[in-house]
Amino acid sequence: MFSQFVRNVNPSSAFGWSSRVGHQTRRCCDSSTDLDQGRILLQLFVDRHFISPGHANVELFKRGVFCSYGPLGTELRENVLSQWWRSMSGSKEQVFGIKTSISSNVRPDADGGRWGHPRLVQPEDVQNKMELEPSEEQNVHMFLQRSPKLRSNLIQGALEQFIPLFDLVNKKLPFGIAETGRCFQLSEDGSRCPEEVTQASLIWFCSPRTSSQWLDHWVRQRLRWWRKFAHAPSDFSSSDLPQDELEGPVSRGVKILYKFPWGQEPLEILSNRGDGELLQMYKGVRSKLLSRDGRKSIPHVLSITGNIDRGLLAFLFNSLQLHKREAAKQKLQQRKVLKLHPLLAPVKVALSIGRGATTELRQVCEGLLRELKEGKISAWSGYLETSPSPLEQLNSKYDEMGILFNVVVSENTLESGLVQVRSRDTTIKETMHISELNNFFCRYISAADNM
CATH class of the missing domain: 3.40.50.800 (Anticodon-binding domain)
Incomplete structure (x- = not known):
């Protein structure tokens, strides 16, 4: 059945993973050589079947948004996702994998009446509603608000499964919930239309007294993971999020960055979210949130949210090597090599x-x-x-x-x-x-x- 996205004309941002962070760090690069190399690589992606041709498709990929992939890009993307999942499920820490729906039914007032999220509706249902009640604009708005809300991150789904998994581990901390999947965010190119992003998420539950140490631990782990597959590891770095970029319940945040020719862009955001979201979600059942760590405390939540599409772009840029060689008749030619890590090479x-x-x-x-x-x-x-x-x-x-x-x-x-x-x-x-x-x-x- 055909579906489409609907958004409000004046939406407000309410995303856990904010594309705004990426655009704030974007800067112009003074090096024309770097920009030339960037153009060479983007064209190479098309020529060698990593992404489908077309200026619009290339721009989507460059922005870290899901685009049309060719056979090599599809395989590379699957390899990156596989290695990410392996790094979580194979870690010494206890991590459970889940799979949740891309949409959820919410009450009309669940998000305070704001329209920061794309929603999923049937076009014929909207048309029928408007034909039946052409003058009742408020009723049409209410109908749209009752429509399933497309997720902008994977955090909510993990929080909803917290209590059953908490019982599974006998209320012992720490443990994590991992998921990969599609999310939808509003574009900031002026159109404010929904764009699809492939996210990889780990939600980590730990005691309040160790949350800071765990955040530092995961920052080291994630930076090490990105650098493991890099040809030039120094292009990957980490940086604390400034206070004015912290959103919602986040008390501290760290971003894993990659240095693109046009500037640094975030690949992952790691956040200490405290216990507020758990308390809000499970009102009236506080006793079910208490851990058995000797202090019976409410777990703190850490989130690790990665943009796989931008990560794929980073690995490709990082792997490009340009070598000059002497060809026939003393002419110099440029040899282009994608030195992708053996585990990632499609x-x-x-x-x-x-x-x-x-x-x-x-x-x-x-x-x-x-x-x-x-x-x-x-x-x-x-x-x-x-x-x-x-x-x-x-x-x-x-x-x-x-x-x-x-x-x-x-x-x-x-x-x-x-x-x-x-x-x-x-x-x-x-x-x-x-x-x-x-x-x-x-x-x-x-x-x-x-x-």
């Missing part, structure tokens, strides 16, 4: 064919492709290209796609089982037996994970 291996009987070489590649997929190693079927390119040109293309290795199957493979393996990061070409490839790639990725 494609690990490309399979190409060299000289030899094309039909037989393709059969070898097809067998190797099946073997790699069984080992859960993503591969690019370069051998299927109808117009084969020179090997050097193929390597340049795969470097721009961030592919870790290019495996060339040739006539020599048919005779001895040997293939040539070229590394994206070192450009070194090695010869190894085809039977060793799977283990070699698995060891390489595993070693990168443990660094």
Whole structure:
């Protein structure tokens, strides 16, 4: 059934994750070189199928808003989400995963009559309401206010599941609730239309006396996580939120930042929210909020809210390397390489064919492709290209796609089982037996994970 978003003509911002923070930190960059590099990379995203073409789509992606992704961008996004989830579920701390609805039914007065949130309505329902009561504007407004409210963050859903999970852990602290999903925020480009953002959220419950230490702990953990996958870790940093940027119940906030060519933008916001939201949500059942930590205190809430779309953009910008090389006739050319971390790279291996009987070489590649997929190693079927390119040109293309290795199957493979393996990061070409490839790639990725 077709649905659409409805907003008030004069909405007020009521978001836990505020896009305003990102726009306040945006600044013009004095370095034309950085801006040129930014334009090169954004065009590269389109050319190499990370995002779909179109100026509007590129601008959405640049702003850290969900856009139309190409096959490589889709895979990269899934890899980032997977690693984020793994970092939470695999941590020493107790974290539960949940999945909540993108909308909720609220009372007309639940948000004080304000219209800071996009809502989900059926167009025909609005039309019918206006036809039946064309002069009753107040009734139409009431109808819209009763419509489901699209979430602007994942905090509310976690708070709503607090008591059952609190009982599950026998009211012992600390513990966390993690979720990833779509949220909707009003654009600040003047249109004030809803924009979709992919968020990753951890809501952490701890005792009041340890909340400050836990916030510092999670700041260190999250900064370490972002830097783990970075080619240039120093581009990621943290900074306390100024008092005038703290919203609602937040007493202290910290942002994880990335240095883009146009200025710093926040990737994650970490906040100490105190106990006010729990007390407000669970009025009359205060006894169910008391922990068994010896002091029977109301837990304090810490929130970690990340923008995955902007994080993906940060990893791509951070991975771009430009190398000048001397080509034929003494001409200088620029080699572009996306040195994405092995765990994030959307494609690990490309399979190409060299000289030899094309039909037989393709059969070898097809067998190797099946073997790699069984080992859960993503591969690019370069051998299927109808117009084969020179090997050097193929390597340049795969470097721009961030592919870790290019495996060339040739006539020599048919005779001895040997293939040539070229590394994206070192450009070194090695010869190894085809039977060793799977283990070699698995060891390489595993070693990168443990660094």
